[in-house]
Amino acid sequence: xxxxxxxxxxxxxxxxxxxxxxxxxxxxxxxxxxxxxxxxxxxxxxxxxxxxxxxxxxxxxxxxxxxxxxxxxxxxxxxxxxxxxxxxxxxxxxxxxxxxxxxxxxxxxxxxxxxxxxxxxxxxxxxxxxxxxxxxxxxxxxxxxxxxxxxxxxxxxxxxxxxxxxxxxxxxxxxxxxxxxxxxxxxxxxxxxxxxxxxxxxxxxxxxxxxxxxxxxxxxxxxxxxxxxxxxxxxxxxxxxxxxxxxxxxxxxxxxxxxxxxxxxxxxxxxxxxxxxxxxxxxx
Ligand SMILES: Cc1ncc(C[n+]2csc(CCOP(=O)(O)OP(=O)(O)O)c2C)c(N)n1
Ligand SMILES: [Mg+2]
Numbered sequence: 512x513x514x515x516x517x518x519x520x521x522x523x524x525x526x527x528x529x530x531x532x533x534x535x536x537x538x539x540x541x542x543x544x545x546x547x548x549x550x551x552x553x554x555x556x557x558x559x560x561x562x563x564x565x566x567x568x569x570x571x572x573x574x575x576x577x578x579x580x581x582x583x584x585x586x587x588x589x590x591x592x593x594x595x596x597x598x599x600x601x602x603x604x605x606x607x608x609x610x611x612x613x614x615x616x617x618x619x620x621x622x623x624x625x626x627x628x629x630x631x632x633x634x635x636x637x638x639x640x641x642x643x644x645x646x647x648x649x650x651x652x653x654x655x656x657x658x659x660x661x662x663x664x665x666x667x668x669x670x671x672x673x674x675x676x677x678x679x680x681x682x683x684x685x686x687x688x689x690x691x692x693x694x695x696x697x698x699x700x701x702x703x704x705x706x707x708x709x710x711x712x713x714x715x716x717x718x719x720x721x722x723x724x725x726x727x728x729x730x731x732x733x734x735x736x737x738x739x740x741x742x743x744x745x746x747x748x749x750x751x752x753x754x755x756x757x758x759x760x761x762x763x764x765x766x767x768x769x770x771x772x773x774x775x776x777x778x779x780x781x782x783x784x785x786x787x788x789x790x791x792x793x794x795x
Contacts, residue, residue, distance in 0.1 A: 536595035542782035552592035585640020590622035638671025667699035682721030723747035729755025
């Protein structure tokens with residue numbers, strides 16, 4: 512199957528517009544609750560657009576289709592970002608946007624697999640996604656299922672020892688159906704990741720663990736797409752990782768400039784302002 516055969520890719524909507532739509536939906540959900548991990552959603556929107564509208568194979572009307580590529584959100588606190596792309600992909604109905612974070616909603620603030628179609632794992636306890644991804648990738652191989660596993664993790668999770676245990680076993684088991692996406696926004700709960708527990712030189716570490724490694728600007732859609740293609744098509748006999756350098760709050764400059772972006776404080780009137788600023792940069 513080629514990229515062009517995939518249903519979402521047949522759409523005329525540009526990837527830039529998909530990413531913009533994801534940012535807009537995330538801001539709208541944030542406005543519903545007056546809070547949310549909005550900096551992460553704005554930062555990772557381009558990677559999510561390229562994943563769901565270029566790289567991955569899935570059926571929107573059949574989220575549990577056995578042939579689907581699995582997208583694991585290791586970082587449960589990024590749920591608002593995943594809900595936005597699941598709505599954009601037609602896996603979650605847009606009408607549910609207004610229920611974000613409410614009682615009985617299928618979109619709780621921290622992601623839970625049992626609540627939400629398209630949410631493959633409950634990833635809120637950090638450092639577990641990659642280990643689960645390794646197990647799933649091994650399972651697919653045993654079943655001779657050609658699907659890929661995508662695991663989205665954060666730079667904060669690089670400080671979890673379990674991440675490196677999983678990295679080592681992914682290479683040991685030659686999991687060429689495993690693609691790890693690292694959101695390197697150089698931010699975590701207590702400050703800059705490079706100042707909390709520095710993981711640099713990060714690409715060298717993954718390579719030393721036996722992974723096909725790329726590092727690109729995660730807010731440059733062309734670079735993201737090229738890296739996604741290379742990760743999928745490489746003939747490397749082991750797993751693949753793409754480190755994405757991203758900017759928290761990308762697309763809303765007055766939020767990008769905030770010093771603390773892990774949990775951005777947004778005043779009631781600023782949600783509207785953020786949506787207005789985003790509107791100015793709306794792509795075709
Ligand atoms: C095992 C574990 N330890 C601590 C937390 C609390 N926690 C939630 S988000 C977060 C920050 C992790 O870093 P990162 O994901 O890079 O943060 P961000 O980029 O979203 O600011 C922490 C420590 C957790 N969810 N799980
Ligand atoms: Mg981070």
